[in-house]
Amino acid sequence: MKNPVLAYFLLRIALFAGALVILLLIFPADQWILAAIFAAVISFALSILLLRKQRDAMSTHIYERSQRRRDGMTPAGTRDVENDLLDGKDS
Numbered sequence: 001m002k003n004p005v006l007a008y009f010l011l012r013i014a015l016f017a018g019a020l021v022i023l024l025l026i027f028p029a030d031q032w033i034l035a036a037i038f039a040a041v042i043s044f045a046l047s048i049l050l051l052r053k054q055r056d057a058m059s060t061h062i063y064e065r066s067q068r069r070r071d072g073m074t075p076a077g078t079r080d081v082e083n084d085l086l087d088g089k090d091s
Contacts, residue, residue: 004057016043
C-alpha cells in the first residue's frame with residue numbers, strides 16, 4: 001500500500017474487528033458493549049506489539065510530509081520582511 005497512514009489505520013481496524021468477532025462469540029449477546037470495550041483494549045495492546053514497523057513508517061511519512069509543507073511555505077531566498085522591519089533593519 002502506498003500510504004502508510006492508511007495501511008496502519010486499516011490494520012488497526014482489522015485487529016479490532018477480529019478481536020470483536022472472537023469476543024462476541026464468547027460473551028452473551030446482551031453484553032456486546034463489554035465485548036467491544038475488551039476488543040478495543042486487546043486490539044490496542046496487539047497493535048503496540050505487532051504493528052511497530054507500520055507505526056514507524058507512518059510516523060516517518062507524517063514527519064517528511066510536514067517538512068515538505070514547511071519548506072514549501074518558505075521558498076529559498078525569501079526574506080522575513082516583517083521581522084526585519086520590527087528589528088529596525090533596512091530592506
